[in-house]
Structures are given as C-alpha cells and as structure tokens.
Amino acid sequence: MSGLSGTTWYNEERLPYEGFGTSLAKSTSPEQDFPQWWPAALSRILFLLELPENWDSYGAKKINQQIAYHAAQILLEITRPGIPEPSIVPTVRGNLQFEWHTKGIDLEFEVKSSVLISVSFEDAVTGDEWEKDLDYNLIPLEDVIRQLVSRT
Amino acid sequence: MKNELPLPDFTSPPLIEVAVSVQFEPLSRLVVPEIGLLWQHYGSRFSHVEQRPPIDARFEKLGVRVPLSQKPGFQLFDTPPLPRIWFLDDSKRELLQIQQNRFIRNWRKIEDDDDYPRYDSHIRPRFLEDFIDFQSFLASNNIGKVVPNQCEVTYINHLKSGDVWKTHADIGKVFKFWEPDFNEGSRYEIEDASFQIRQLIKDSEGEFLGRLHITLQSAFDENDDPLFVLTIIARGKPLSNDTDGIMDFLDLGREYIVRSFADITRPELHYLWGRKD
Numbered sequence: 001m002s003g004l005s006g007t008t009w010y011n012e013e014r015l016p017y018e019g020f021g022t023s024l025a026k027s028t029s030p031e032q033d034f035p036q037w038w039p040a041a042l043s044r045i046l047f048l049l050e051l052p053e054n055w056d057s058y059g060a061k062k063i064n065q066q067i068a069y070h071a072a073q074i075l076l077e078i079t080r081p082g083i084p085e086p087s088i089v090p091t092v093r094g095n096l097q098f099e100w101h102t103k104g105i106d107l108e109f110e111v112k113s114s115v116l117i118s119v120s121f122e123d124a125v126t127g128d129e130w131e132k133d134l135d136y137n138l139i140p141l142e143d144v145i146r147q148l149v150s151r152t
Numbered sequence: 153m154k155n156e157l158p159l160p161d162f163t164s165p166p167l168i169e170v171a172v173s174v175q176f177e178p179l180s181r182l183v184v185p186e187i188g189l190l191w192q193h194y195g196s197r198f199s200h201v202e203q204r205p206p207i208d209a210r211f212e213k214l215g216v217r218v219p220l221s222q223k224p225g226f227q228l229f230d231t232p233p234l235p236r237i238w239f240l241d242d243s244k245r246e247l248l249q250i251q252q253n254r255f256i257r258n259w260r261k262i263e264d265d266d267d268y269p270r271y272d273s274h275i276r277p278r279f280l281e282d283f284i285d286f287q288s289f290l291a292s293n294n295i296g297k298v299v300p301n302q303c304e305v306t307y308i309n310h311l312k313s314g315d316v317w318k319t320h321a322d323i324g325k326v327f328k329f330w331e332p333d334f335n336e337g338s339r340y341e342i343e344d345a346s347f348q349i350r351q352l353i354k355d356s357e358g359e360f361l362g363r364l365h366i367t368l369q370s371a372f373d374e375n376d377d378p379l380f381v382l383t384i385i386a387r388g389k390p391l392s393n394d395t396d397g398i399m400d401f402l403d404l405g406r407e408y409i410v411r412s413f414a415d416i417t418r419p420e421l422h423y424l425w426g427r428k429d
Binding site for chain 2: 113
C-alpha cells in the first residue's frame with residue numbers, strides 16, 4: 001500500500017517475498033518480542049475497563065477506553081527484553097498508571113491522554129529523583145527503563 | 153529546521169498523489185447521523201461517498217522502539233470502529249477522508265496529462281479552506297472541537313523507466329546514494345529493489361517535531377513497464393494547537409519532502425522533470 005493517507009495501491013503480485021530465515025537482527029517490532037507478561041497485563045487492563053463509575057466509592061471516574069488503548073500502546077512501545085511486569089492501577093481521573101517498585105527503583109507513570117504522560121522516578125541507590133510530564137519526547141522514560149532492566 | 157535556500161522546483165514532477173492530514177483526539181459525537189449531515193453539507197462539491205476501514209492513530213515520538221508495523225496487536229473496544237468516509241468530487245481527483253480522529257485532503261492524478269496543481273496555489277489553500285469549513289461544521293452541529301495531535305503530508309511519486317533507467321536493477325541510476333554501476337558489478341542479477349529511510353524533523357531550535365519517512369517500492373505500470381514508487385511522508389506534532397500551528401507543521405513537512413526528494417534523486421532525472429531552481 002502507498003502512504004498512510006494516500007489512496008494509491010499497487011499490484012504486488014510481482015513482488016514476492018519469501019523469507020525462510022529466522023530473525024538474525026534484533027527486532028524493532030514490539031509485536032515480535034512481546035514480554036511474557038503481556039497477556040496478563042492486557043487481561044488486567046480489560047478488567048479495569050469493566051470497573052463502574054465511582055469504583056472507589058469516592059467519585060472515581062470510569063476508565064476511559066481511548067486512554068486505556070493508548071496506555072497499552074505506550075507500554076508496548078517502551079517495553080524491552082528483561083523488563084519486569086508492571087503493576088497496573090486505575091486512577092481516580094479515569095486513567096491508567098504503570099508502576100515498578102524493585103531493586104531500589106520506584107517508577108510510576110500515568111497515561112493522561114494520547115500524548116501526555118506523567119512520570120515519577122526515584123532511585124534509592126543513586127539518590128536520583130524527578131517528576132516530569134512527557135509528551136512526544138519519551139527519552140527520559142526510556143533512560144530509566146534501561147536502568148530498571150539493567151538492575152533486574 | 154527551516155532552510156532559507158530556495159525550494160527545488162520542477163515543472164513536471166512525477167507526483168501522482170498528495171495527501172494532507174490532521175490527526176486529532178477522537179470526536180465521540182462524530183457518528184453515522186453526523187456523517188450524513190456532513191455529506192448533505194458538502195452537496196454537489198463532493199457528491200460521491202465511499203466507506204473504508206479507519207486508519208489507526210499514529211504518533212511520532214522519541215525514545216520508543218520503532219514498530220515495523222503500527223498495528224498494536226490488541227483490541228480493547230467492544231464496538232467496531234466507525235469507518236473512514238471518502239467524499240469525492242465528480243472528477244475523483246479531489247478527495248476528503250474523514251474519520252473520528254482524522255481529516256485528510258487528497259489530490260490525485262487520474263489522467264496521464266493531469267498536471268500537478270502545486271502546493272502553494274492549490275493543495276494548501278484547498279486543505280485550509282476545507283479544514284476550516286469542517287471545524288465550523290463540527291461547531292455548528294455541537295459535535296466537538298478539533299484538538300490536533302499529529303499532522304502529516306504525503307507525496308507519492310511514480311518514477312517511470314525510460315532513457316535514464318530501464319529495469320529495477322538500475323536503481324543506482326535513479327538514487328544518488330546508490331552506486332550507478334551497482335548492477336554491472338553485482339555477481340547476481342538484481343530483480344528488484346526497495347528501501348526505507350527515516351529522518352528527523354526538527355524546529356529552528358533543534359527540538360524534535362517528527363519524522364520524514366521515505367519508502368521505495370519496485371512496481372510495474374499498466375503497460376508492464378518498470379516503475380519505482382517513491383512515497384515520502386512528513387509526520388509530526390503541530391507547532392501549536394490552533395490552525396496556524398497545524399499549517400506551520402504542514403508547510404515545514406512539505407519543505408522537508410521537496411528538499412529530500414531533490415537530494416536523493418539524480419540530476420539526470422531532475423532534467424527530465426524540468427528542474428527550474
């Protein structure tokens with residue numbers, strides 16, 4: 001198919017691709033290296049989507065489907081081999097939050113929209129500590145995920 | 153980053169389609185009855201309607217692993233997604249595509265002698281006019297407000313074989329970064345070739361805005377002659393959340409596309425396409 005928004009299609013019958021090898025290069029596709037805990041994480045998200053309005057009896061909002069979708073996508077995008085399973089918790093604003101509390105690292109991020117996430121990071125070993133709102137540049141999150149993986 | 157050098161300009165560029173798009177937060181009230189109202193609103197301007205599957209939301213971000221396919225591999229919604237609707241004019245050259253989170257305007261070459269109507273005098277003003285009209289329609293029907301999150305410009309080119317190159321193995325005679333005599337020096341016969349390049353789009357301060365995606369496919373035209381399909385997409389965040397911010401990214405994206413196109417293709421072909429600058 002042509003460009004995403006384009007409408008032009010091409011006959012690819014004469015463009016066979018027959019690959020018999022197995023992947024030699026490290027895949028860049030999250031589909032090809034789902035973490036083992038991914039099915040459980042997805043089940044958890046589906047469960048949280050079923051929570052009714054006021055699920056905490058203090059007026060919490062129902063989890064927003066679109067936010068949950070983007071949250072799952074972001075989780076896949078930042079995932080790398082060796083990353084431990086996160087806790088997935090609902091927030092009273094109707095968003096989802098992912099949390100890791102392991103090996104001295106406390107990492108939490110709440111997905112607030114398709115492009116906005118709030119990250120909180122604390123490292124008891126190095127003393128590093130910060131909170132940031134991130135949108136299109138997720139490099140700070142990528143860096144702490146790398147630290148998390150290297151320590152587990 | 154914006155470049156002050158004049159943009160490369162071609163009398164007859166090999167363009168066969170241009171699409172200009174805005175992606176926004178989903179408009180949950182833009183559903184089937186409202187689509188009917190929109191069709192009525194367009195009247196005879198876009199009298200033909202077709203239904204297509206929706207395009208997934210796509211975002212250019214830094215610090216994430218790049219998916220080969222954007223399909224997320226999971227589905228969380230219990231209802232099927234609303235379709236993308238095509239609104240076509242009588243000639244089928246002009247097309248609007250609308251879905252809950254996207255507005256796209258296309259120009260398409262239908263006949264061989266259709267001339268590319270130019271970005272500044274046709275593509276840009278038509279997009280702007282129709283996008284403003286779409287936003288007015290949303291407001292007057294209480295459907296919601298566009299909150300943009302990504303903008304996109306797509307140029308699709310058909311590079312036809314001829315005097316300069318004859319088979320897909322001649323890819324080096326088309327693109328500067330490929331050795332021109334690559335095929336002659338190759339131990340085995342080359343049947344076809346393709347490539348994909350991604351470049352970063354940055355603002356004047358060097359801050360990340362998005363990416364340029366350059367994709368080449370080998371293909372054949374209706375006469376079975378070889379051609380290369382060169383698709384260049386500039387996608388990134390609007391410079392601000394209003395229409396000016398959207399247009400600013402689209403203009404910048406178009407500049408990246410035109411400069412990259414000229415940068416990667418060989419001067420022998422520029423001569424055929426009537427390079428003027």
